[in-house]
Amino acid sequence: MGGLTMSDDFDAIIIGAGMSGMYQLLRLRQLGMRVRVFETGTGVGGTWYWNRYPGARFDSESYSYGFSFSPELLQEWSWSEHFAPQPETLRYLNHVADRFDLRRDIQFNSRVASAVYREATRDWAVTLDDGSVHAARFLITAVGPLSAATLPNIEGRDSFQGQSFHTYYWPHEPVDFVGKRVAVIGTGATGVQTIQEVAKTAAQLTVFQRRPNWCAPLHNRPITDEEQVQIKASYPDIFRRCEETFACFLHTGDPRGTFEVTAEVREAFLERLYSEPGFGIWVGLFRDMLIDPAANAIVSDFIARKIRSRVKDQAVAEKLIPTDHGFGTRRVPLETRYYEVYNQPNVTLVDIKETPIERITPSGIRTSNADYAFDIIVFATGFDALTGSFDRIDIRGEGGVTLKQKWSGGAQTLMGMLVEGFPNLLMLLGPHTALGNIPRSIEYNVDWVSRLLAFMQQHGQRHVAARPEAVAAWMTHVMECGEGLLSNQVDSWFTGVNSNVEGKQTRVIARYSGSAPDYRAWCERIAADGYPELVLD
Template identity: 40%
Template sequence: MHKNQVRNPNAANGSRIRSIDALIVGGGFSGIYQLHKLRSLGYKVLLVDAGSNYGGVWHSHQYPGLRVDTETPLYQFSDPDLWQDWTWRQRFPNGAEIRAYFDYVAEKWDLRRDTEFNAFVQAAAWDEEEGKWTVSTRDGRRYKTRYFLPCLGHSAKRYIPDWKGIDSFKGALLHPSDWRQTQPDLSGKNIAIIGTAATGVQLAQALSKTASHLTIFQRTPNTALPLPNVDYESPSKRPSSAATRHALAARLDSFGGLNHNALPRATFDDPPEIRLATYEQLWGPDFLLAPYRDLFSNEDANREAYTFWRDKTRARIKDPKTADVLAPMAQPYAFGCKRIALESDYFDLFNEPHVKLVDLKATPIEEITERGIRTAAEEMDFDVVVCATGYDSVTGGLSQIDITGANGGTTLKEHWKDGVKTYLGMCVSGFPNMLFTYGPQAPTAFCNGPTCAELQGDWVVNLLEFMRENSLTRLQAKGESEDEWKEKIWSLANATLLPKVRSWWMGDNIPGKPREPLIYLGGVPAYYKTLNEVAADGYCGFELS
């Protein structure tokens, strides 16, 4: 048996129901952390994942150019037994290195003996009489568990628009989440990439090196920032043990669970010459992560930052018309209020003769044809169409599972049909003993993944320990707790410019999805403080019995 394979104990008998204390769904950072922590406390726990190895999106998404946009040593677990024996090769590791890290953690923590792969969870139903969940997979596996712990991340359900003729295309139609399964050879191909969010930017940089011709379809400009990568070929270039220890310890004090915080002054507190010098000093990820404190709340300050970004970016683009599409003179939306990619040569690509830019605002896609794409202006032939069109983000992974709670058979999808309702971004009224992480109304996409995995994971584990120590078996969020939390989510969002911008953070990318802030925007320290206060108050906001 291959080292990455785990035996399916239910394979021989599809009718068998496996009984456990806790079932974790998802093998990314959050899932494996909870498996490690709960098992160390003596819980009978199992992790299941739809893929064939750990890593979550890092396993399912293996497309060319994939790279993390959080620097090491921040993008890892804080356990010294892990980081003291692990050496990163780059400041911003690529996908292969992240997957190698997951394999390393799995071995160090001996995770595989309590993991089942290739297990796509399709349904979960609460049994009030038993006080347990019955969970089933597509291939017939069934589990009976006291606690149901989905750790699905915010990109578990991909999205491809329902374009006219999409099934007629004779070439290869791909989504970034296809690469693990297909591993296509795209060398010398005529390729289209639809979408210029972070994934589209990474794909464009990689595929431009091998494609015979590359056409990039942009709906909205990406205000991408420079990626200051460093190869750690010599020990002198790597963060020291002391620096790593300090960086990991400081993550909970940073707004985004990193080691970056806003400047202690507003944009126009500085005169123009100091402001420009500050922008130059911040140029790179810190231009977004450690900006003037009013970047996200003051329109004039935000426009000032955009103007600086625009002028720096346009200087790299030779054709003025192309520059007008990629970095418009008029600000298209509030800077930083859509996901910003990190790039190394993205804007330079458009100076190459084999790279073409199509502005979908001016000439939208009308149809996918047998041979390619027809826009309002022309029809183009392609060998490959890559749909870098994103995900039903934050809520889609949970909603695609048929989760039936205690409220007369109401499903989670029905419970959320008019908008998300959670308490603390981790639990839902009417769905007892279900606790999810890296999901809606938590810091999630505005928090470093490993930081959030540990922060929320420890809180979930402590709650389950509180239940066990007090002989309690059922927990549920109160309805009024959900209402208060939703009001807080909106209040935090409305203090920023984000609700004024169309983005997946607001659910705008999915037709029919309620428009609302899906992310807690108060920052990691404030969120962490709230969790601690709830725990100190005997887990107020819950019904425990």
């Protein structure tokens, strides 16, 4: 080991102490395993630890988002809003960590630099940034699909002398915008939430839009005392509903076709969805609106008319309406008076397709036609999604092959949880798992992995690997699920495209596009048959 000391071995090492890592730790403890979690941050929470930008909140209903595994936890925790803000979600996850005494097995301030599978000892050697090396039979990644933040490739980016930060790395201390000249680069889900809040107090907010996104109203509000009682009495029904729907949300698609109903019925249907809270306007559409271009044009036109009605300056409104993709084919940001922000005298929209950013200067931003002075620059420029968080760790399997090499032409997995040639590596929310309402996917993945490890314990097995023919069959299924989807014809993190990351300019199928029930059925069949798709010994 090159003179490095080897720590005591563990049965399993988990990378990350977000929702996946926390729940997986709890389940492995129940199996009697010796577990260590390595977490880069100073606290638990993952996404909700890092993303402290103003306006951060989830857009799944709070009561459908929290953990479902503990009836006691469900009854003792009360969400304050239908869509909880980041500080409340972080308090919740700290409450979970306290309640189940999770911190004693978590090592904070510990970034995993590399993880190497050692064929001689059939275990994983995990090296931290500080040079310490730790060994475990199983390596479980809980690194999250949206945790590798990316900054834009803009000349002079580090020369700016004011405050600047990516939304993911938001400072832990409050940032004051009062009287400040602020730039926000990016108008994805994160940018939209940030812009709404910054516009309330900044002296001047300039939004640099790389490409507009279709946004829809969140319709958030506090949960009343009466609703709280009803929610706590309804948890079994709530989670049963999440299990049944396509993407584990409380909303699911309408079985009718767009052109099976009259124009009046269509309009009334879309008006109803637009006025309701949450993702219904995205995942509750007519069955063909995300696969048929003509049907998609109907909903896109509807949302475009809403934007024009909410933004007073029609030239600005047109800049906010996407022309390169239809509604719902990229991630739909949910907003609260986002479009009205552009009616404020302190807010300016700069379309950087028209006037590109040439460089960041010590005092601000230079575009092709103007120099702007700023006190604060916010980069709402997203993530190297799905595979990026894996790419940032040097993970090496059999024969010293890196995971990045293995996935150079696009990720290949078995159910998003195993990779051929990487024995005893188990991934939570890896590429090709059923995303959607993320905690529902997390709990399923963790439970499936835990059942596999329990099965191996019962049969005296210490080694698990994915069979190549099983990976091939799964990937064929993944490709078939993606056929005909308009979203797979668009550049977005859904299709693994990120203009800020070298080698991520080509579309790949990086996610599972089928329904969550179909995904679970595939996983359950493998488990029920005794895991024939896996080599267990």
